[in-house]
Amino acid sequence: MNIQAEIEKIKHSLMESGYKLTTQREIIVRVLLENEEDHLSAEDVYMLVKEKFPEIGLATVYRTLELLAELQIVAKMNFGDGVARFDLRGQDHEHMHHHLICHTCGALEEIKDDWLLELEQRLEAEYGFKVIDHRLDFIGNFRSCPNDNCKTHKGSA
Amino acid sequence: MNIQAEIEKIKHSLMESGYKLTTQREIIVRVLLENEEDHLSAEDVYMLVKEKFPEIGLATVYRTLELLAELQIVAKMNFGDGVARFDLRGQDHEHMHHHLICHTCGALEEIKDDWLLELEQRLEAEYGFKVIDHRLDFIGNFRSCPNDNCKTHKGSA
DNA sequence: TCTCAATTTAGAATGATTCTAAAATAATGG
DNA sequence: CCATTATTTTAGAATCATTCTAAATTGAGA
Structure with a gap:
């Protein structure tokens, strides 16, 4: 399944719960999709998003990841190093x-x-x-x- | 197995690795033993220790818990609420x-x-x-x- | 276009944890 | 017993991840 289609699906999940897929949110989701194999920290995501959209604020990244975790689109986890990490949950490895x-x-x-x-x-x-x-x-x-x-x-x- | 005997055992583990069981460390271990069932945060331990030994510093609690975790006397864990928690690892529930x-x-x-x-x-x-x-x-x-x-x-x- | 609600932003605030430098303590050797 | 040295502790400052705040921006609908 390609990235565009995944984004479409995530957009629907957001809409269903009354949220919009803003530019910032879309870029964050895209970064997550492009790095599905990794376990990115909020800071990691921030850095990657900044390359495509330098105006983004760190708080937005945190807020968006929190939102996506709430909707169970990403999994938030902890490996004991004091940083939360986030993972897309495609049906493949959900x-x-x-x-x-x-x-x-x-x-x-x-x-x-x-x-x-x-x-x-x-x-x-x-x-x-x-x-x-x-x-x-x-x-x-x-x-x-x-x-x-x-x-x-x-x-x- | 009683608390005194447990402390003795932990003292030996410390000595083996070249550390001493200082007063502060002993009180921390005692608090952990007396609360084996809980998952105490460093702050929790600090509060409990302070009741018996008000001069203790928070840094000492952190340092001691870190040390005990390194020696695998306690387990350090994370439940995603941003606080590390510590658990004695008696052989019963190791x-x-x-x-x-x-x-x-x-x-x-x-x-x-x-x-x-x-x-x-x-x-x-x-x-x-x-x-x-x-x-x-x-x-x-x-x-x-x-x-x-x-x-x-x-x-x- | 105007208005309202949602969202984002920069930067301040918070909270957990770690670091620092100085003081206290313990162990060792004379 | 005293001097030396290494370990440990202390208070408080510093750090780092994360959250909050207030103001600015955006977008959808009237």
Whole structure:
């Protein structure tokens, strides 16, 4: 599915809830679509948007990301480094990724399976809890960390 | 296992890594032990410690919690409300709790099972990733939310 | 065009966390 | 016991992400 079509869909979601797709919002969404693989912080988004639209204010980026998170168009997440990160939730990977975080250097790898459907059913049955979203992160060490600068194996070599 | 014995054990962990159990650190650890069930923020810990030892500084609380997290005596976690929270990791519930977070009001419930052992074995085999810790939070709605002020069901009644 | 509501802007304010420099404390060696 | 040195703590300043504020801008409809 191409970017234009995605933007159209997001526009509809916004309209449905009584919001407009302003120029600023559209550019922010476009940046998110063009960087679907990353986990951008608000600051990251701000920088990328500024390249296309230098007049944008940081507050607008924050407000827009917050709005998109509320409408569940993006997922807001936290990896413990004090910065919120945002991810588009296309139907492809909606509700479907977990993270491996390197304990030494913080490198992040994403896993595209959803391993939790069964657990979520159990939660609903046993705990009366209806899951909207989840967050599953593993902290540990890669046998070979994707970050070249990671010192995990330097000391013990 | 009683508090005194736990403190003794933590003292040994500190010593092993070349740190001392100072008065301040001991009181912080004691507060954590006495509130094992909660997820205290640094500010919470600070308040509780101040009751017993009013001279303590906030920076010391932060530094000590950071240190304890590094030594894996406490787990540092994030529920997306902008505050880091800290939990003692006694062997009873080490590596073994997940969270249910109310989407409406943020109320938190803890689940004491560990549902992920199997997945962690799979990660090591398939991804070459050795898990040290994990974080599993579900965001959603309780059929009946433990927080009386939660408005989940107010609107739709 | 005029009006109203929604949105954006710059910059100030907030709140959590970290840093800094000086003081206190503890451990070591003479 | 005293001097030396390393560790830790303290108060308060600094930083960084995020949110708020008040004024300006925009756009849709009358």
